[in-house]
Amino acid sequence: MEEKRSFYLLLIIMSAVALIVMAVTNVILYQVSFKERSQSLVETAQSQARLIEAMARYNRRTNRIDWEIPVGERGPTSLLSERAAADTISQLKDAHKNYEGIGETGEFVIGGIENESIVFLLRHRHGEQGEPAPIALYSEKAEPMRRALLSQSGVMVGQDYRGEQVLAAYEPVDVLNFGIVAKIDMTEVRAPFIRGVFITWLISIVVIFLGSIWFRRISNPIVEKIKESEKQYRSLVEDINEWVWMTDEQGIIRYSSPVCRQILGRDKESILEQPLASLIDEKSRHLAVEILTGDDKKIAFTNLLAKVLDSKDNLIPMEFSAIPIFDDHNTFKGYRGIARDISERMEAETLRQGYQESLELQVAERTQDLHDINEELKNFSYIVSHDLRSPLVSIVGFSSEIKEDVSLLQQAKIAVTDEQNNVITNNIPESLQFIDKAAEKMERLINSILALSRIGRRELVMEKVDSRVIVDNNLKAVAYQLDNVDIVVADLPIIETDVLALEQIFGNLIGNAVKFLQTDRRGQLEIGASKQQASWLFYVRDNGKGIAEADIPHVFELFKRVGDQATQGEGMGLTYVQTLVRRLGGRIECQSKLGEGTTFSFSLPLKNL
Amino acid sequence: MQFSTILLVDDEPAHSTLVERNLRRVGFNHEIIKLENGQQALDWLSESNNKTPFILLDINMPVKNGVEVLSEIKGNENTSHIPVVMLTTSDNPTEINQCYQLGCNAYITKPIIHDEFKEKIRELGLFLNIMTSPQMH
Numbered sequence: 001m002e003e004k005r006s007f008y009l010l011l012i013i014m015s016a017v018a019l020i021v022m023a024v025t026n027v028i029l030y031q032v033s034f035k036e037r038s039q040s041l042v043e044t045a046q047s048q049a050r051l052i053e054a055m056a057r058y059n060r061r062t063n064r065i066d067w068e069i070p071v072g073e074r075g076p077t078s079l080l081s082e083r084a085a086a087d088t089i090s091q092l093k094d095a096h097k098n099y100e101g102i103g104e105t106g107e108f109v110i111g112g113i114e115n116e117s118i119v120f121l122l123r124h125r126h127g128e129q130g131e132p133a134p135i136a137l138y139s140e141k142a143e144p145m146r147r148a149l150l151s152q153s154g155v156m157v158g159q160d161y162r163g164e165q166v167l168a169a170y171e172p173v174d175v176l177n178f179g180i181v182a183k184i185d186m187t188e189v190r191a192p193f194i195r196g197v198f199i200t201w202l203i204s205i206v207v208i209f210l211g212s213i214w215f216r217r218i219s220n221p222i223v224e225k226i227k228e229s230e231k232q233y234r235s236l237v238e239d240i241n242e243w244v245w246m247t248d249e250q251g252i253i254r255y256s257s258p259v260c261r262q263i264l265g266r267d268k269e270s271i272l273e274q275p276l277a278s279l280i281d282e283k284s285r286h287l288a289v290e291i292l293t294g295d296d297k298k299i300a301f302t303n304l305l306a307k308v309l310d311s312k313d314n315l316i317p318m319e320f321s322a323i324p325i326f327d328d329h330n331t332f333k334g335y336r337g338i339a340r341d342i343s344e345r346m347e348a349e350t351l352r353q354g355y356q357e358s359l360e361l362q363v364a365e366r367t368q369d370l371h372d373i374n375e376e377l378k379n380f381s382y383i384v385s386h387d388l389r390s391p392l393v394s395i396v397g398f399s400s401e402i403k404e405d406v407s408l409l410q411q412a413k414i415a416v417t418d419e420q421n422n423v424i425t426n427n428i429p430e431s432l433q434f435i436d437k438a439a440e441k442m443e444r445l446i447n448s449i450l451a452l453s454r455i456g457r458r459e460l461v462m463e464k465v466d467s468r469v470i471v472d473n474n475l476k477a478v479a480y481q482l483d484n485v486d487i488v489v490a491d492l493p494i495i496e497t498d499v500l501a502l503e504q505i506f507g508n509l510i511g512n513a514v515k516f517l518q519t520d521r522r523g524q525l526e527i528g529a530s531k532q533q534a535s536w537l538f539y540v541r542d543n544g545k546g547i548a549e550a551d552i553p554h555v556f557e558l559f560k561r562v563g564d565q566a567t568q569g570e571g572m573g574l575t576y577v578q579t580l581v582r583r584l585g586g587r588i589e590c591q592s593k594l595g596e597g598t599t600f601s602f603s604l605p606l607k608n609l
Numbered sequence: 610m611q612f613s614t615i616l617l618v619d620d621e622p623a624h625s626t627l628v629e630r631n632l633r634r635v636g637f638n639h640e641i642i643k644l645e646n647g648q649q650a651l652d653w654l655s656e657s658n659n660k661t662p663f664i665l666l667d668i669n670m671p672v673k674n675g676v677e678v679l680s681e682i683k684g685n686e687n688t689s690h691i692p693v694v695m696l697t698t699s700d701n702p703t704e705i706n707q708c709y710q711l712g713c714n715a716y717i718t719k720p721i722i723h724d725e726f727k728e729k730i731r732e733l734g735l736f737l738n739i740m741t742s743p744q745m746h
Contacts, residue, residue, distance in 0.1 A: 386669070389698040392721045394623035400723030401630065443721045 003223065011212050018204045022197065030193045034167070037189055038155040041106075041169035045182035046153075048108055049171040055091060056175035059084040085176055089121050096122050106184035109161065111145045112177060113137065118145055120161065121178070132161050144168035148179025157186060241341075243318075246325075248334040251275045251292035263318075263341045265311035281307035281315050298324035298332050308339070317342050388446050396439045399432045406432075445559065448572040452558070455579050460498040467502065467538070468492040471527055474506045481514050482525075490528030493536055497604055501580045506540070508573040509600050513542035516598070524597075535586065535603040543597035547590070555590050577602075612663045612692075614640045615737070618650045618678070619667035619696065624719065628665065628696070631730035637737070639663075647673030651681060654688055661691060663737060666713075668697040668704065676707060683712035694733065 062084075092110065101107040110121045117134040124132055135142045137149075143158035148170035155169045160183055168183035237244045238257045243264075246255035253276050256268045264271075264279070271279065277288040284306045291301065300323040307315035322337020406428050416424065471489060475482070510525070517523040526541040547555060556578040581588045581602045588602035615632070619625045625643045632641065642662070644650050647670055654662075664682070668675035675695060682688045694715040695708045705716050715736060720726050 386699045386701075389719075389721060390621055390624070390669075393698055393719045393726070394621065394627065396721050396723050397627040397726060398623065400727075401627070439721065 007212075007216070011208070014212070015205065015208050018208060019201060022200050022204060026193055026197045026200070029196075030190075033193070034189060037167060037184065038169065041102075041167060041182040041184065042155050042171075043169075044102065044108060045169040045171040045180050048182065049173045049180045052088065052092065052110070052173045052178065052180065053175045056084065056088045056173070059087045059091075060175070088176060093122060101125050102182070102184055103188055104185075105166075105188045106182070108180060108182040109145060110173070110178050110180050111142070111149065112179070113149055118142055118149065118161075120145075124161075135161055144170040144181045144183060145179050148172050148181055149177075243339045243341075244337075245276065245339065246334060246336045247276050247292055249293065249332050251277055251289060251334075254334065263310070263339075264308060264316065279308050281309065283307075292335060298326075298335075300324065305342075317346050388442070392439050392442055392446070396436060399435045399439070403429065403432050448559075448576075452572070452576060452579060455501075455576065455583065458500075460501065460583060462496050462498060464494055465497050465499045465502055466492075466494045467506075467529065467536075470499070470503050470506055471510070474503065474510045477507070478510060478514050482523075485514070485517065485523035485525055488524075488526045488528075490526075492527070492529050492538075493531070495536055495604055495606075497584055501584055502604075505577050505580050505602065508577045509540040512573060512600075513540055513544060513598070516544040517542060518544055531606075532603065534607070535605050537601055537603050539599055539601040541597065541599040546594040546596050546598055547592040548594045552590055552592055556588070612639065612661060612737075614642060614660060614662040616642050616644060616650055616653065616662045616664045616666075618644045618647065618664065618670070618675070620645050620670040621667070624667065624696075627726070628730065631727055632734060634727075635731050635734040637734060646670045647675060647678035650678055654682070654691075664691060664693045665696055665733075666693055668695060668699070668708075676704070676711065679708060679711050679713055694736070 105125070107125050109124065111118045112121065113119070114134070116137050118137055119134040120132045122131065137146065141159050141163050142161040144156055144160065144166070147154065147156070149172065151172040153171050155167070157165065157167050160166045160168065160181070165186040166183040167186055167189050168181050170179060170181045172178070173180050238259065240257075241259060241262075242257075243259050244255070244257040245253055245260075248254050253271050253274055256271055258268050260266050260268055260271060266279075275289075276292060277285050280288040288306060290296070291304075300321075302321040304320045306318060306320055308318045310316050318339045319342050320337060320339045322335040325333045325336055327333050406424060409424055468489070468491075471492060475487065475489075506527075510527070513525055514523075521543070524541075524543040527539070529536050529538045531537075556574050558575045559572065577600075578588050581604075585605045586603040588600065590598065590600055592598035615637070617625050617628055619628070622643070622645070629641050629643065642653070644653060647666075650664065650666070651673070666675045666678060675697070679693055679695065682691060682693060689712070692714045693712075694717060695705075695713045696717050696719060697704070698719050700718045708716055715733070717729050717733060720729060
């Protein structure tokens with residue numbers, strides 16, 4: 001609508017300009033033409049006057065009239081001079097018969113004075129046949145002729161004998177006391193210009209009309225394009241879910257995208273011309289004023305958090321970002337920015353925090369539970385080992401007592417049967433031996449449990465340890481068993497760990513490897529380490545008896561002795577190793593193939609927490 | 610100091626018997642009174658005026674354990690001079706440490722291997738001899 005109106009306005013202005021220019025041009029042309037016309041009329045009048053004078057002089061000479069005597073001094077007009085005048089007039093009339101006049105209405109008129117009237121000598125184009133009727137000397141009509149007869153010479157616009165408005169040049173004809181007027185109707189003078197103006201205006205209106213249609217044709221696509229791009233940008237600004245705003249240097253909102261309706265429940269019109277700070281939560285309002293209008297250097301800001309009052313006075317948390325606007329003189333002109341409703345994010349954050357807290361609580365609870373269980377286990381193994389020892393002390397003690405008693409019986413020379421003797425000397429001691437052996441085995445098991453429970457209790461001392469040295473020491477300890485074994489020790493790192501624990505780990509693994517080597521082939525023992533992302537991975541590999549697949553998951557279990565039971569051991573070693581590795585923050589695993597060999601690999605962290 | 614009596618406090622009668630027999634075997638002829646828990650020991654002490662015993666005290670006992678009894682004996686002016694030797698199957702270092710701090714005079718773990726046990730008792734006998742009477746030699 002807007003640009004349609006501007007288009008019509010433009011059209012009107014264009015037309016007005018064109019018309020004014022044409023009017024001015026016409027006026028100038030008219031003036032020039034008027035002047036030319038006047039000039040040519042003057043020339044006509046003058047040349048006619050001179051011609052008539054010449055004719056009159058000639059006639060006078062041939063009629064021997066002393067034309068030299070001025071008219072006033074000649075007294076009453078003589079017959080001669082009357083005749084000469086009449087001759088001249090009749091010659092003029094004769095000449096004038098075939099004269100068609102100037103243009104449509106132009107003619108020249110000759111008149112004289114007779115009885116206080118102006119009389120016209122020639123037949124004229126206008127009016128009835130014959131000469132026009134005389135006109136009173138002093139009347140409104142025939143003003144130019146009057147001036148000519150009063151011996152004036154010039155050009156004027158005035159009424160002719162008919163009372164028509166004419167452009168007339170007037171000139172006196174001295175010899176005959178006539179006046180001559182060359183004139184043309186003003187209507188004829190004006191007509192071409194009126195017609196010209198009419199035609200040019202008509203043409204220009206047509207041209208303007210066609211031009212404007214053409215203009216619209218050309219400009220419409222451009223306007224459409226501009227409109228389209230404006231629409232796009234507008235939708236970019238107004239359809240996104242962020243409030244786009246602009247303030248002036250006073251912090252007054254000069255633009256607001258309509259999204260404020262959804263976010264704040266406020267119409268865009270209701271917040272325009274309001275200070276932005278007035279929408280901000282009281283607590284931050286002062287700061288907002290300072291930022292938007294303060295004297296400090298204006299800089300862009302991003303993600304400033306402020307609570308904004310909505311139409312119901314709820315506080316909506318929003319994140320503001322904006323850049324300052326400066327004019328060409330680098331004068332601060334306001335801010336242009338966006339604000340984002342972050343209440344959902346805040347809610348999610350609160351929710352997340354809640355989850356995190358409850359999760360942390362849960363983890364803490366579980367950790368405590370695990371800790372408690374661990375403590376219980378430690379105490380359990382301690383108590384078990386302690387309480388198991390007590391009956392053992394009795395069993396072994398009394399078995400020993402019986403042994404003493406039996407030996408007393410043997411020494412006493414009591415008469416007994418052979419069978420009784422056999423009981424005293426063989427059966428009872430043999431039984432006691434079995435009891436002792438069983439008790440001893442039991443004690444070893446109890447001691448193992450005790451030892452295991454102690455690992456959990458011992459304080460670890462972390463220090464730099466050369467694992468190579470530890471491996472070498474352990475190999476030395478079993479050197480007497482290594483005559484028939486090829487040993488490969490790869491590069492081993494210096495790590496930070498508990499030296500005793502690492503010694504026991506390698507001691508057990510190397511001891512196991514050596515213990516379970518095959519006797520029918522040359523042994524191979526390989527020890528090495530590789531660096532992983534956050535740990536060292538050590539391995540001890542042998543080509544010994546290996547472990548059956550079904551047994552592998554059980555190798556680390558307490559008192560578990562897998563495979564053939566010919567070899568000595570409590571089934572404690574690997575449990576012990578696993579406990580140590582775990583305490584050092586690592587893991588251990590076993591890969592093995594029965595009859596081919598076994599690899600134990602364990603990790604130790606690069607850094608201890 | 611003269612001791613005529615040895616208080617043997619252990620809830621395990623088998624252990625008391627073993628200790629008693631082994632004490633006798635190494636030559637002790639003192640009166641040996643066997644009690645089964647710590648409270649009995651404290652009761653005995655409060656009832657028998659003027660009798661200064663020598664106490665062998667097991668730690669793991671019902672009603673009142675050895676550590677509590679030790680603490681009461683050594684905490685009481687009237688009884689703090691009485692020598693106490695702790696007997697236990699456990700060799701837990703913190704427990705041992707605690708007992709020494711409370712003022713026990715010796716600490717013996719009961720070993721399972723009987724020969725070791727006999728050796729310990731022999732040592733205990735020597736200790737008791739030193740503590741009791743020079744005439745024993």
